[in-house]
Amino acid sequence: MNEVIEWQGYLGMFDENALMMQSPYIHNDVLVFGADSDYTTMAIAGLHLLSSRGIMISEIRSLPLVNPSAVKSATGVTVLCGEEEEACDWNLLVGEEATLVFTNDLERDLGFHGPSELESLDSTFYSDMQAAWEKELSSTHVSQGAYVSEAAYMEGADARLGFMAQSHDHALVWPPRQMDGDGKRLQQANSPLLASAVVESWTKLSAAGAPSEFALRAPVLGGIQTVFVRFEQGPCGVFLVADDEQYEPSIGDQVTFVVRRIYAQEGLIRYGMKAIPASN
Amino acid sequence: MFLEYRVEPTASTHDFNRANQMLRAFGYGMVDVAVIGAGQTKYGNHPSGLKGMWAEAAEQAFASVDQNFEPRHVDEAFIGSVAFGGGQLGNTAALLTEHSGLEGIPVRRVENACASSGFALRDAWMAIKSGQADVVVAGGIEKMNDLSAERRRFWLGVSGDTEWERLAGLTFPGTYALMARRHFHEYDSTHDDLVNISVKNHMHGFENEMAHIRKQVSFEKAQSGFMVADPLTLYDCCPTSDGASAVILAADHVVRQFTDDPVWLRSSGAGSDYLALHDRPSITQVKATQQASSAAYKAAGITAADVDLAEVHDCFTIAELMATEDLGFAERGQGGVFAREQRGVRNQGDVCINPSGGLKSKGHPLGATGTGQAVEVFKQLRGSVEDARQVRDAEIGITHNVGGSGATCAVHVFGRDR
Numbered sequence: 001m002n003e004v005i006e007w008q009g010y011l012g013m014f015d016e017n018a019l020m021m022q023s024p025y026i027h028n029d030v031l032v033f034g035a036d037s038d039y040t041t042m043a044i045a046g047l048h049l050l051s052s053r054g055i056m057i058s059e060i061r062s063l064p065l066v067n068p069s070a071v072k073s074a075t076g077v078t079v080l081c082g083e084e085e086e087a088c089d090w091n092l093l094v095g096e097e098a099t100l101v102f103t104n105d106l107e108r109d110l111g112f113h114g115p116s117e118l119e120s121l122d123s124t125f126y127s128d129m130q131a132a133w134e135k136e137l138s139s140t141h142v143s144q145g146a147y148v149s150e151a152a153y154m155e156g157a158d159a160r161l162g163f164m165a166q167s168h169d170h171a172l173v174w175p176p177r178q179m180d181g182d183g184k185r186l187q188q189a190n191s192p193l194l195a196s197a198v199v200e201s202w203t204k205l206s207a208a209g210a211p212s213e214f215a216l217r218a219p220v221l222g223g224i225q226t227v228f229v230r231f232e233q234g235p236c237g238v239f240l241v242a243d244d245e246q247y248e249p250s251i252g253d254q255v256t257f258v259v260r261r262i263y264a265q266e267g268l269i270r271y272g273m274k275a276i277p278a279s280n
Numbered sequence: 281m282f283l284e285y286r287v288e289p290t291a292s293t294h295d296f297n298r299a300n301q302m303l304r305a306f307g308y309g310m311v312d313v314a315v316i317g318a319g320q321t322k323y324g325n326h327p328s329g330l331k332g333m334w335a336e337a338a339e340q341a342f343a344s345v346d347q348n349f350e351p352r353h354v355d356e357a358f359i360g361s362v363a364f365g366g367g368q369l370g371n372t373a374a375l376l377t378e379h380s381g382l383e384g385i386p387v388r389r390v391e392n393a394c395a396s397s398g399f400a401l402r403d404a405w406m407a408i409k410s411g412q413a414d415v416v417v418a419g420g421i422e423k424m425n426d427l428s429a430e431r432r433r434f435w436l437g438v439s440g441d442t443e444w445e446r447l448a449g450l451t452f453p454g455t456y457a458l459m460a461r462r463h464f465h466e467y468d469s470t471h472d473d474l475v476n477i478s479v480k481n482h483m484h485g486f487e488n489e490m491a492h493i494r495k496q497v498s499f500e501k502a503q504s505g506f507m508v509a510d511p512l513t514l515y516d517c518c519p520t521s522d523g524a525s526a527v528i529l530a531a532d533h534v535v536r537q538f539t540d541d542p543v544w545l546r547s548s549g550a551g552s553d554y555l556a557l558h559d560r561p562s563i564t565q566v567k568a569t570q571q572a573s574s575a576a577y578k579a580a581g582i583t584a585a586d587v588d589l590a591e592v593h594d595c596f597t598i599a600e601l602m603a604t605e606d607l608g609f610a611e612r613g614q615g616g617v618f619a620r621e622q623r624g625v626r627n628q629g630d631v632c633i634n635p636s637g638g639l640k641s642k643g644h645p646l647g648a649t650g651t652g653q654a655v656e657v658f659k660q661l662r663g664s665v666e667d668a669r670q671v672r673d674a675e676i677g678i679t680h681n682v683g684g685s686g687a688t689c690a691v692h693v694f695g696r697d698r
Contacts, residue, residue, distance in 0.1 A: 147442070148442060148443055148446075148447065152443060156443060175443075175444055175558075200462060200563075201458040201459070201461045201462040201465070201563065202458070202461065203454050203457035203458055203461065203509045203510050203511075203512075204507075204509070204510040205449060205450075205453065205454050205457075205508070205509045205510075206506070206507055206508055206509070208508070209451075209453050209454070209508045209509050210433075210449065211433060211434075211437050211446060211449060211450070211451050212430050212431075212433040212434045212437075213446075214449060215430060215433065224449045225449075226448050226449045226450055226454055226458070228458045228462070228557065228558065228563065235558070236557075236558040236559075237444070237448075237558050238444065238445055238448040238450060238458070238556075238557065238558055239448050240448050240449050251461070251462075251465050262447050263447075270447065272447055
């Protein structure tokens with residue numbers, strides 16, 4: 001019987017080198033994603049889990065249900081989604097329900113034993129959240145949200161999804177900056193920032209007070225929570241709390257970070273790090 | 281944090297001051313600047329559009345000049361506006377001035393978020409100081425209540441850090457809530473101190489005919505308001521207001537053509553800070569305010585203790601609490617105690633903070649707020665406000681106008697004497 005690993009808000013199960021990731025949520029006997037998750041965020045979590053076990057992957061072949069650029073920024077792994085014929089040892093198999101399998105041996109029969117109990121999502125919550133995302137992603141929906149263009153989003157993607165920081169004057173700078181006080185350009189962000197921080201302040205915005213890009217989902221969630229944190233290596237940042245977390249922050253809490261959906265605009269999902277308690 | 285702060289008077293203000301001292305030593309000097317007129321619309325849900333509101337404010341300002349004033353006397357105009365809603369995003373100033381008899385003069389829109397007209401006032405002051413103009417109009421305008429709720433929520437967030445703060449769910453209620461909770465954690469301050477500020481500003485604004493929200497609020501009611509961004513409630517947040525304001529500045533050598541009762545604009549200080557909270561060394565103080573006030577006090581030759589009244593940028597009650605520290609009215613960390621001890625109450629405390637009711641009660645039409653504060657100080661120093669809210673024996677007043685969560689700030693010192 002394999003171990004069930006709670007990992008970045010998902011469940012992971014190993015069969016030798018193969019890994020199955022699944023959502024911890026169920027609705028009408030079907031595994032479903034939580035409020036701000038999808039195949040991309042779960043694939044990123046799975047690659048992080050594999051990496052933590054010493055299984056390093058540089059390329060993986062997948063159906064086009066994951067966002068390759070988000071995975072690349074968050075993990076450094078190249079996702080091949082096309083008809084390319086290049087040799088690729090690893091495959092990402094996308095399940096019909098909220099499951100993924102990472103394997104480097106398609107011939108072998110895999111066997112995973114999932115958890116005996118899963119968290120059942122409230123029907124109203126689930127359907128309202130689905131409807132909100134569907135509307136947000138539809139081409140006819142014109143969001144009045146913050147306009148972070150695709151170019152601006154991609155420019156900051158490595159810092160946003162992979163916590164890549166700049167090394168400057170023996171300290172780490174994050175989020176990246178352009179020039180220093182001497183008028184010199186800072187280096188590219190290529191130093192990883194450890195995903196460990198302490199909450200220095202926090203707030204919960206009511207649904208009515210939430211920015212317009214969250215206007216569809218904030219009422220379903222009962223508001224949105226944001227933490228102001230200081231990383232162990234010095235820089236500070238602000239992050240949403242992952243939407244599935246039943247967590248009210250306190251100053252002094254240790255938190256870590258997971259990749260989740262932030263919001264969608266012009267059909268493009270913006271992914272980013274969200275905070276979860278470090279105990280998770 | 282990676283770049284160190286330089287909390288010093290800004291170079292430009294410093295240079296003006298030094299140059300002026302040198303010139304005076306040789307019998308010359310830069311001109312002094314006076315306010316000769318000031319006016320504004322009532323803040324709130326205004327029935328007019330941009331052109332009508334601006335004309336109303338300009339008309340009030342022109343009419344407040346004691347003698348011989350005509351629009352043709354104006355050499356230049358600076359109008360602050362965020363252009364909320366995007367209705368007249370480009371060439372706002374050209375459109376507005378042509379509707380107030382000012383067509384043909386150099387004009388421009390000044391944009392620095394909620395500090396837009398504070399910086400318009402600074403630009404106007406500098407235009408006269410430099411000798412380029414003798415009579416200048418500084419004003420501001422915003423129309424905020426003619427948008428759908430969703431469009432308004434978008435525009436309310438455009439002046440914060442879009443790429444990082446906004447994508448973390450933050451607009452200004454959120455950023456100021458983070459500052460408030462941290463201040464409570466670091467110092468002897470509580471939400472009840474913010475409640476005291478709210479009650480005070482509603483009390484001050486109750487008598488102000490130009491105020492958006494003219495109602496007194498009990499401590500208990502303000503304490504139990506609807507939570508907007510924990511720990512900030514509805515009673516900690518200013519309203520979104522329509523409004524326009526205008527002041528007329530004149531060089532000392534032409535002042536007597538227009539009035540024998542000028543208010544002198546003794547100095548202008550300004551500063552800036554990182555746009556996003558996470559880049560600042562501390563989120564419980566606003567360095568831009570410290571820079572701006574330090575420069576303005578120094579140039580005017582005063583200290584905080586000399587100030588009789590202050591129009592302070594209380595977009596949220598925590599902003600006023602922190603400003604009382606950054607402006608020097610309270611020691612670091614003692615802003616809560618200052619509010620608790622009612623030291624900012626009119627004719628009762630050390631200094632009257634927000635005699636107009638502040639942004640909380642008078643209202644906050646973003647681009648109009650800075651010069652609207654100047655309208656209040658002008659009238660207070662001339663003794664021309666409603667009797668019930670006159671600050672007694674007021675000689676020196678300041679305005680404190682902040683952009684965003686503290687990325688920009690302008691502080692001006694006004695006096696009965698030069």
